[in-house]
Amino acid sequence: MKVSLNWLREYIDLPPGVEGELPDVLHSLGHEVESVDVLEPTFTGVVVGRVESIQPHPDADKIRLCRVTTGGEAEDVVCGAWNFEAGAVVPVAVPGAVIGGDFTIGQREIRGVTSNGMICSESELGLGDDHDGILVLDPETPIGTDFRELVDLPDVVFDVTITTNRPDVMSMIGLARELGAYYRLPVKLPETDHPTNDDAPRIAVRIDAPQVGQRFVARELKGISVSPSPVWLQQRLRRCGVRPISNIVDVTNYVMLELGQPLHAFDADEIAGRQIIVRRPVPGETLTTLDGVEHDLDPDDLVVADADRATSLAGVMGGADSEVSDATTAVLIEAAAWDPATVLFMAQRHEIRTEASARFERGVDPNLPPMVTARAARLMIELGGGTASAEVTDVYPTVAEPHTVMLSTSLCDRVLGVTLGAERISELLRLLGLEVAGGPEEFSVTVPTYRRDLARPIDLVEEVARLHGYNNFPETLPSGPAGGLSVAQRRERTLRSLLAGAGLSEAQNFSFHGQAELDKLRLPPDDPRRVSVSVKNPLREEESLMRTTLLPGLLNSARHNVSNGNSDVFLFEIGRVFLSGESSEFEGVPEQPRHLGFIAVGATAPDGVGSQRRPVDAYTATAAWKLVADRMGLDSAILRPAAIPGLHPVRSAEVVLDGAVIGSVGELVPSVAAAFDLEGRVAVGEVMLDPIVADRGRWELQPPSPYPKVKLDLAFDVSDAVTAADLLGAVRNASGVLLESVDVFDEYRGTGLADGRKSLAVRCAFRAQDRTLTDEEIAIIRKDIESAVSDVLDGRLRGGSS
């Protein structure tokens, strides 16, 4: 909300020079000043003059020769504008005047005629955009007046943000009240007296929906003439961001800015059937608003109608038909009170936001209308003549009364943490215009109807704190009884550090994806990842589904990197995915477990002289997972080769932990990689986070044996279908407790092996805790392994050494 300081000073005697501190003062009261605009006149030496006569220029068609007086003898002034006639009162820049900041006006020869100055337009004086013609002033304006006085400059304009709970501050008088409380200054209400007539009101008013149409006040004026507003009024409106239209419309806006009550002016002669009805729309009813948009009305809308049709969306915007025109002589001033929610939803439904709806949707004091219509009548009559009916139509089904709130001193002390004392509390509340009775333990506080935000004791506590000044409270530091990370939280931090230490960088992707991403992943129609909860109001199609997998985000990130020349991309992400079943953890919402995902593109070793770049493949994915399984202590984790949709059919595996499948790792199908513009092999993995970080319980240290290790390399001729995991499992089972470690160190196909067979070689290490192993013991184990591999895997020992 824009606030002119000069205007504000009409209601409160702020000390001179207050503008410097006003932003901080207003902010300390909860009204943040977004910007401060210091307005200085861009002209000097401009005075009010009257055009005595006009003659054509002897040598030019498009300009005229005016005789202009500014109090003394009339002088010739050449003027190119045609929007005035003899007798017009205008601003004249006399020789020596400066306009536009630095342009000095002198006596000047224009086509052989001497011009003694210049008649100015709004834009030449920096007052507005209108440069179609010169600025024609009220004929009553005293000739010779310094034009700066007329336009009320200099001035300071503050742009203040008013929080939604304070509709009462969305006006000059509201801000004046706040400042009055702060500076302990009285607030002056504007004059409302005006000439009246004894005519009975001609227009009948009826409210058919009293729940939402809470009050309707109509004040009728006659003998009005519509004309442009005087300069001072136009200037005030402009400084507050409102475009001047005509004296009648401008007054409705002026009074709204002044008192916070939106008003509407009807041409009283255009109200069909001489009646105004506040009602719900009838089915199929439409309304064309002032901005020329035709609206299909909703049954939940509320309209102001005449006998024929709806004429305005109540509290939002008027219609074009009954608008005041230049020919209007009878005006009906409407000031109403509407249900805030009705106005809010109506404004949202029709996508209209106006100064009026902004106020009504927050709540306007229903006891304002009589006063504001009187104020508007006074100003309209002042500017347009005429009189107002002394009798005012006021339909007010349920009168709003001031309410009382009980406030105990102890609540105030407890919530605020300091003892302000009963005297201070009651003083602060009184400064805010509240009536305070009782005390000192408990006060009865009567709240005027413009402060309906103050409904409960705690609301009053806030008022006390606000006016006392938040910054005047001390700081104290409490602490909780016990804090710390849970085991899972600590393990999650370990996991993130582990992955970062292994060369993966953490990514953060949005929680959405689109159907297209799932298609690109080649997920079959029955894939569970295609069962999504969706966003009802997505910003973009690509963000219309809640993600069921982290892969699309990671793939898009990889694509972004590769297309920007970052060829080696190693990313991980930890985040929630969203499933359609109900959450077991949180009631009433879909299941949303956290996943760990990762992606690798390019090669593992970074560039460097002679470095061995190892291209990414399926083994990058398994290595990443094995690192996690090893360091997070997931001893029972295994990889089980499986064809995972979206992944390479023979280069992917399920991750099995404690017997349950918790995810998958592997390579992308090349066509899936290509769909994300990725070349070469792409390694990915996605696993559930919770089982990984869950508390695995206590582990016990195995003291390292001081006895020597016995190594044993064994190569087996096995079928191609036998996996490394199969062989390792068989070796472990056969070896018993003496096995210290076993790894596959060679895989070979070709010479010496039949088709469909391969050689897998394992390197075993044996060691006992309590003795040196003997050759005999090793020979027995070796035999056990050999027969186990033969029995279980149909494998044949190819040779070996110990």
Added chain:
Amino acid sequence: MTNLTDSMDLEHTLEELERAAPARVAGAVDLDSLSNLEAELTGKRSPIAEARRGIGKADPEQRKVIGVRIKEAADRIQALVDGRRIELEHAAEAQLLVDDHVDMTLDRYRLPSGSQHLLTTTMQEVSDIFLGLGYRIADGPEIETTWYNFDALNTPPEHPSRSESDTFYIDWAEGPNDVLLRAHTSPMQVRYMESHEPPVYVVVPGRVFRSDTFDATHSPVFHQIEGLAVDENLSFTDLKGTLAHFAREFFGPGREVRLLPHFFPFTEPSAEMFVSCFACDGSGCRVCSSTGWIELMGCGMVDPNVLTAVGYDPDAVSGFAFGMGVERLAQVRHGVTDIRHLYENDVRTLRQFR
């Protein structure tokens, strides 16, 4: 006399050996030639060895004298050889170390290095400050119910934040239809209080959603950290002190904190918290838009309606809550002028996170 002559010959030989040995030993330029020389001087076919073999032929009375003399010569020569060997070994090692020279500024190999996301580390850092004050960390669902996101937080039905232009709503075919993407981390306040008795000291870092077009300063997905403390006798001064402590831990000692009144439906009194600019110490700069203050978060005393909604007795306990934007903290401190960099996952950006 023969014996005497022999002994004189021997003495002559030994003297000759001893005289020539230093030069010969010094002339050995490497360990191999030194070994050869050693064999020549003291080995089986050396004059020393020959002299030892001749001891038996000497007069029995002289044998001991001769023996001592031979040993003396042998020891003297051996000492020369040993000394030279050490010299040569040192020289060889020195040469080896010279030959081992590498360009230590050349990267032939790097250990892998990745990073955690700035948003993650920021949330951890903030959480750790509160862990130190005895808080715990809670994590809530990102798809929430309207009840937890709005109703339980005292947000009136007509509040504009409920509109579809502000909040993302969820179509959950299998479940109730009042679910949405949480617009703040505050719903977890309510869930946490429902499942825990006071005293409650908890922070909730997490992802939140608002229907804002993605641009330099807005993102439909962003992160917040919510804090909640409910206990007997917690007051507004405790809120101030807690946030001041946080600001000094996060932005450095000497930071001043300013609370200014604001409005939130779920706190009363409500405030916005500003911290004096860490970059210019309050004199005004680009970081603080020349105001000297950085707006950090919304906060306030928990509204009694919220306490009542979770079954707490607002006459017995009171509390405060605050919520800050993680992106904003990261942006302010690290000069991130475009929020989109935080969601692009460009490794050139991620590599800078530390």
